[in-house]
Amino acid sequence: MEIDGSGEKCGRSLTASTDNLEEPPAKMPRGDVVVLAQQLHEASHFVQANACNKLKPIVDQMEFLRQQAVSILEVAQRDQELHKINCSFRKEWGDRAPHQRHIGSFRLEADQSWTPDYEIPRREQEMLTLRGLVAAGQVPTSTVGRGLYLQQNH
Template identity: 30%
Template sequence: MKVLVGGTRIRGAQSAASGLVTANMDNNIATTTVALVEGNANPTGVQLASSYHTNHIGDPMDLVALAQQIQKSSDFVRANASNRLTVIAEQIHYLQEQARKVLEEAKRDADLHHVACNIVKKPGNIYYLYKRESGQKYFSILSPKEWGVACPHEFLGAYKLQHDMSWTPYEDIEKRDSEIGIINKLLTQQVALPQCMEPNFQGLTN
């Protein structure tokens, strides 16, 4: 069977045993196999007077449409899988960045806990990090502003000791306190999240 569509010659050949039809387009287009319903001259035990009208392919253009539909469906399946894999790859990259950030902050916190200090550090207080000429780093409760021009050593930064014994840089204290405040409010009110079996986009479109 040969059909000419838009300048492209398409050949169709049907296998009677398998019910498969192969549509081949000459212009470097991949061959597409169309699965048709197998013919049966004796369905449900009833002998047909003529099986031609029930088993023949019909209009050759139907074969072309079937092949094009299968090819289009395959393209969509591939595109959807590619898009989903792209999202997964982005999520993996995000998680890798988060893991790197966690490790860096853990190392920083450990180093700060080993900094020289002559007082017992208490959570909730801000401590100021200085460096002596000898290279030793130490914590003080006096800020550079309180020292004034008499500040004896190089100021490296200020950190707040949190109740989980982590350190927050001075410039991030306000943001961190706000996050902790929201969490504490939720815990205090004992807010129970309602069970929702469907996607909830409330607040995203307002």
Template identity: 35%
Template sequence: MANLVEMDTSPGGFELVNPYRTNKVDSMDLVELAKEIQKADTFVHANVSNKLQVITEQVRFLQEQARRVLQEAKENADLHHVPCNFVKKPGNIYHLYRRPSGLKYFSIISPQEWGSTCPHEFQGSFRLEHDQSWTPENKMDARTNDQLMINKILTCSNTLSITMGK
């Protein structure tokens, strides 16, 4: 239903010549006004729905990111608890093996260095990063490339901030 503005016979203290003539409402005008209000309501609803859809997609994306972060944290923690007989140093690659008993351990000897005399089942190679995370061998090149790009961005950013600060 369309709401009309109340009729004021003296707007701002000025008497209208003929308030009934100036405030005359045609029934067709009311129908058009109601249609316009209904159309506006439909557009507002569609606009809000579209914005909420975007937010819903962002929430799903963030949930997936959080799931991946938690999964990576668990994998990193598990690898940090794998026994070894040496001090692990960032930047080095370590090789994970599993004994027949199921016990896993890290070695600095790769499967290629063992050759056919490898005593245990090879599980994978991992590089210990400077942030204490582990990178599997199949992702090392991508991680290195990402780090090079980050370093370039940081270098450009530092140059810009030094230049702009002068």
């Protein structure tokens, strides 16, 4: 039998009453055993559901991080290939330019990464914003979507 904070008895006792010493304590009424088994079964489901609910955001974060890692590795591989591309051209082509296939335009950044030409305006805006934050002593807290959310350092 449990006792709540007010001293009142509440809940059900999980052991048989010891008032009748003729009956062994191991023999509980059949209805109590069934109720106890149902409660144990429900408790097991609640614990499992609670654990799953707590693990779901972690699994979502892991999947997001996996996707980011794949993206970073793809960009790193592209940057590595761009660093190895022969970019020298003959100064005199004569009547005809040599046959070459254009695969894209990129700008080499200060950190030796490559930015595709279609991302240059976005990259410049990000860098301008970040330089302003560094000068103002603010720290970006999130770059969700296209917005940049700020937190003031104190």
